[in-house]
Amino acid sequence: MSAELAIRNLEKSFNTGKPAVDGVSFTIAPGEIVVLLGPSGCGKTTTLRCVAGLEHPTAGEISLDGDLVSAPAKGILTPPRARNIGMVFQSYAVWPHMTVRQNVTYPLRTRGMTRAAMDAAVAEALDLVDLAIYADRPVTQLSGGQMQRVALARSMVYAPRLLLLDEPLSNLDAQLRLRLRDDLRRIIKRTGLTALYVTHDQQEAVVLGDRIGVMQGGKLRQMATPAEIYNRPADQFVAEFTGASSMLPCRLARRDGEFGTVEMADGSTVEAWMPAAPAIGTAMVLAIRPENALLGAAGGSNHFTAKVHALRYQGTQTIYELDALGGRIEALELGTAARHPQGSEVSLTLPPALTWAYAAAV
């Protein structure tokens, strides 16, 4: 049933400009949910459509459970209908001229099943998405969230080897999105399907994914568990994209395994985690998330004084813009009261494990 998806060096170029997908490789284990995350136009949808067979890759290989389904070099291109994949489209693509039941039954009609088996499968799928009572409604009379669930039921009813979802929640309002986001993971996990999910919403990615792949400009920058993406971003782009808003120039002074010491513009030194190993003296960038820049005294290393340049009060939290380390650092403080007025001196602690340094882009 659930299959392993393996993508090797996938490349897709359209007639125009640089490739939309550029050498992407990853594997999804059976039953795992992987989320592709990235800014608009980074090639997420194109990757997904290549897996579905709706787009023809220009190079690379895609295999499902070891069967090659796309391999342009070998002239292999299995058409979508023969791949046994389920897909939920961003626009849902529920067929407006059919009822809920007809929509969900449609994929079974070409699979040589008996009437009874079909009915049972449809009933089970509708139960799964909580739509059993709407079975005989025309889909045009459903709400957006319900249509989305029809699309989900339709894509799962034939127990596909793999489920693809392209921003299935992006057309829903914010509240519904939160609810369905949790439902979706529960439903997919219950069926045990392997799933590849595309979104540009980080919260969605974190809640839904067993692993997250961050894409940019057609390339896969990092694929890892949500915790790792947030605590060990592999490069400056991933750090910035996931929310590290402070970037300060610095120079590598000393290196010690995964950690090292960098020298800031004002001469102070900071201990930081660094995934790559550049030469001593290399220009680097120090990246810090506002949540990881701690205000107030704390023991240990990376302890500095900073001056509050400005603050943005946001009700339940306050963001401070601090002058420190020869640059500007954003720090976030929870609570409804802002404790530090503008112009005041505060102490700032940067935990070395959550302070990251990357080689500066040239």
Place this chain on the structure above:
Amino acid sequence: MDTEAFPVSTNIIQFPQTWLATATQAGHDRATRHPRPEDVHHPMPTPATSPRLFSRAWSGLLLLILTFLIVYPTGMLLLGALTDANPVVDGFANMRLSLDNFATVLANPTVHAALANSLLACAGGTALAVIIGLFFAWIVVRTDTPFGGFIAAIGMLPLFVPPLVAGVAWAILGSPKTGLLNTVLASMGIGFRFDLYTLSGIIFVFGMYYAPYIYMFTASALRNMDPSLEEAAEISGASAFRTMFTITFPLILPAIVSGMLLSFIVMLGIYGVPATLGAPANIPVLTTYIFQLTSWSPPRYGTAASVAMILMLVTGALVVIQQKVLSGRSYVTVAGKAFRPRTLRLGPWRWFTLALAVIYLFVVVVLPTVALLIAAFRKFLYIRNFDALFDAKQYSWLHFDRLFSNPATVDSIINTMQVGIATALIGGVLAFAVGYTVARTQAPWRRAIDVIATVPVAIPGLVIGVAYLWAWIGLPGGFYGTIWILALAFVARFLPDTVKVLTSSLMQIHRELEEAAWLCGRGTLSTIATITLPLARPGVIAAMTLLFVLSIRELGSSLFLYSSQTMVMAVHLLSYYEGGNFSVTAAFSLVQMVLLAVLIGLTSLATRRATPMDAASGLGRAG
């Protein structure tokens, strides 16, 4: 035609009483079915004068004009159908109401035959048009057939050809004895002969020339369809073929049906084709029969009016159904989203589809043109064999000389131009007034204005002709027999199309542009003059050209309204044809086509956009 689809709400003219109503019902944009925030208006200070009185007077004036143009003649037609008097002979004084005309008509076997022939010809023509039009829509929108855009553009040409000219060309090609096609077949030693002087001949020409109509409807439906609907089917395991029949076609069914009904309606009102192809073999249809009734002596105006009523009722019923279909289940429109249509890779088959397209274009564009050219420029249309066709000595401007040496020809061209200009100016102004009032204001009785202005959709040209005849022939004052009666009949007949073109261009002007001018202290009229009209200029020009072009081609209503002083081109052309002179008829057809081409070309240049496409939808409707 689908005035239903226009969002009806704005308050450029402010009426205190309607503020509340406006704020709640405003901007229910039917395309998205969600009110947009910018559509909700807030009350604004009103000018000191009484705008309500003004708007009442304005709506009243419009209603009065529309009554004069549309309601009164239609009423007179009904009266005419219900009376046993002849308005010319007896006058209206001794008119008595009776159902005799209907009784006579319903018992008349010729009427039965004409009705049956009409329905058969239109049904057959529609079926053929659907097959060709749908196939072309699919080829152009959904496959990688080479030169798709070129095929689509050339494929629209038939809509610009007046039915009478098409009929003439195909009579020259396919008359059983002297038809050019038969001459070619004979010289190739093939025994088969074409005979287009038959019901199948009429069906063939109908189908060929109205296929672009179906194409327009279905191609845009195919283009606006969310491709993921089909992709979803394919991922579900359906083959391309199955997807086409279970997803694609059902989804565009409303467009197909609505296009079908519309082309059926149009064919029902056409006079030119059955007059050219049906008359020689004595195949009556409703339109030709109505005209026959009025050319007997004494003319049977009452009977003609009742047959016209029947034609109008059938048409009206079809229009109502068509509106229902169009508004009922349109799945396809998804607002504000541009889809990249899926194209099917046909592989080597794309040369086959290209060949089919080329054949169609050859049959519908090249063959008739060549036929007209040969007939117009050859000294004698009799062609002994294939080789004689290329004998240069046989060709000359002889027939054109003969055509223009007839003073009636030049007169008819001048008359046509006068009527055209009058129609374009009067119709353009009226249509703008109607379109603006209905689409952009809260004026009272807008709904009634809208409905009356749309009614002529259901009235074939010929019926308008009979109605105007009844409305004016018995009245003193000499209005009947002037070019004005022609112009007013044309204005009435084409009002729905003109309003539609104008309204769609008004819709593109964002309401806030007008509101801004209004906030700057401009009044309603001043805003229209300084903001709306300049912005809507392309639409206004398109609408006026459309009117001009339509009135040049209009045959059906002219037949009943011309006099010897006001002979127009279309009627003059028909009289040449009926006089049996194919060569001069062909020459005159070419003159008319060149005139139309120049006009349409000039307008496209002037408005710098695809006016022909806009115009095409209106042109198709004209008989």
